[in-house]
Amino acid sequence: MASTSLHPLHQSLSPKYPHLSHNSRFTPSRLRFTSLRFPSTIRAASAVALEPEVSTQQSQTLEVDPFACPICYEPLIRKGRPGFNLPAIYRSGFKCNKCTKTYSSKDNYLDLTITAGMKDYTEIQPARTELFRSPLVSFLYERGWRQSFNQSGFPGPDEEFEMAQEYFKPAEGGLLVDVSCGSGLFSRKFAKSGAYSKVIALDFSENMLRQCYDYIKQDDTISSTNLALVRADISRLPFASGSVDAVHAGAAIHCWPSPSNAVAEISRVLRSGGVFVGTTFLRYSSTTSWIERPFRERVRWNYNYFIEEELEDLCSTCGLTNYSKKVQQSFIMFSAQKP
Numbered sequence: 533m534a535s536t537s538l539h540p541l542h543q544s545l546s547p548k549y550p551h552l553s554h555n556s557r558f559t560p561s562r563l564r565f566t567s568l569r570f571p572s573t574i575r576a577a578s579a580v581a582l583e584p585e586v587s588t589q590q591s592q593t594l595e596v597d598p599f600a601c602p603i604c605y606e607p608l609i610r611k612g613r614p615g616f617n618l619p620a621i622y623r624s625g626f627k628c629n630k631c632t633k634t635y636s637s638k639d640n641y642l643d644l645t646i647t648a649g650m651k652d653y654t655e656i657q658p659a660r661t662e663l664f665r666s667p668l669v670s671f672l673y674e675r676g677w678r679q680s681f682n683q684s685g686f687p688g689p690d691e692e693f694e695m696a697q698e699y700f701k702p703a704e705g706g707l708l709v710d711v712s713c714g715s716g717l718f719s720r721k722f723a724k725s726g727a728y729s730k731v732i733a734l735d736f737s738e739n740m741l742r743q744c745y746d747y748i749k750q751d752d753t754i755s756s757t758n759l760a761l762v763r764a765d766i767s768r769l770p771f772a773s774g775s776v777d778a779v780h781a782g783a784a785i786h787c788w789p790s791p792s793n794a795v796a797e798i799s800r801v802l803r804s805g806g807v808f809v810g811t812t813f814l815r816y817s818s819t820t821s822w823i824e825r826p827f828r829e830r831v832r833w834n835y836n837y838f839i840e841e842e843l844e845d846l847c848s849t850c851g852l853t854n855y856s857k858k859v860q861q862s863f864i865m866f867s868a869q870k871p
């Protein structure tokens with residue numbers, strides 16, 4: 533694999549992280565994903581302001597989470613069981629005190645899209661986003677669809693994961709958000725690695741998140757103690773500015789409605805020193821013949837395929853530095869850091 537402009541941190545590709553032993557296993561049969569809404573009596577501006585009410589409701593716990601309102605980016609206040617794990621999050625209600633909007637879990641993921649709770653308005657996204665909302669594509673994704681990327685030079689999930697982990701070393705122990713996680717192929721690996729205090733699997737597709745939940749249920753080795761499933765739009769990430777240590781976007785940027793809005797959002801949520809790692813298909817690479825290039829320029833199908841220079845330009849224009857990349861045929865893994 534050709535490796536260019538490699539950041540010194542990223543030169544070795546043989547990371548092996550010690551797996552943490554998790555005492556608490558995910559026990560799906562005991563879960564009931566009821567969504568508790570905030571009682572209308574709660575009017576606090578912060579968790580501290582809510583204290584008097586807490587003292588009168590001993591059975592309920594309020595805590596501040598990594599989640600922020602997708603409308604105003606104020607931190608959301610949780611009411612429900614404490615802890616950053618699937619059962620606790622899905623049995624909780626979240627509220628933005630500024631917008632007075634509540635957010636709750638649907639089936640098995642927390643819906644933090646702006647449209648959450650809307651009754652009459654329906655928004656249709658570009659085809660490259662809508663495609664992945666289909667139950668069939670979500671079902672097929674890890675059953676052949678993703679494997680077909682290897683023909684374009686994708687090394688495959690295990691190697692891509694190891695490569696990403698190497699880039700993410702400065703973010704170890706922090707909050708990792710796997711944006712556009714699909715059915716959670718990499719989110720599950722990040723959660724299992726034990727390298728992060730919290731992992732958020734985030735996607736716009738309800739069916740991808742349902743599929744992700746099904747895979748988590750089937751895998752006893754995935755800890756329930758540090759993983760959340762969240763529905764959100766990449767152009768409106770539900771996190772406060774500077775609050776995220778690592779953002780992973782596997783095979784995703786070409787699917788986003790506005791890659792520039794999305795990378796700007798990623799840059800906004802990353803803390804100083806935080807790391808962004810993405811993979812995608814190149815329109816063509818430096819090794820593509822000049823004869824083939826005009827053809828590749830015209831045939832873009834539905835997706836936003838990039839050339840190497842565009843990805844670097846996008847990252848730097850959105851305020852990210854230390855850009856580096858690895859290229860193999862049409863596959864590129866790129867990384868950039870928040871200064």
Ligand SMILES: C[S@@+](CC[C@H](N)C(=O)[O-])C[C@H]1O[C@@H](n2cnc3c(N)ncnc32)[C@H](O)[C@@H]1O
Nearest residue numbers: 661664712713714735736737765766782783787
């Ligand atoms: C090709 S899949 C990638 C899945 C996985 N990350 C991987 O590496 O295989 C692209 C994902 O991007 C998601 N996506 C598309 N538009 C999005 C948006 N506006 N916000 C968040 N995710 C989006 C799709 O739902 C889909 O799951």
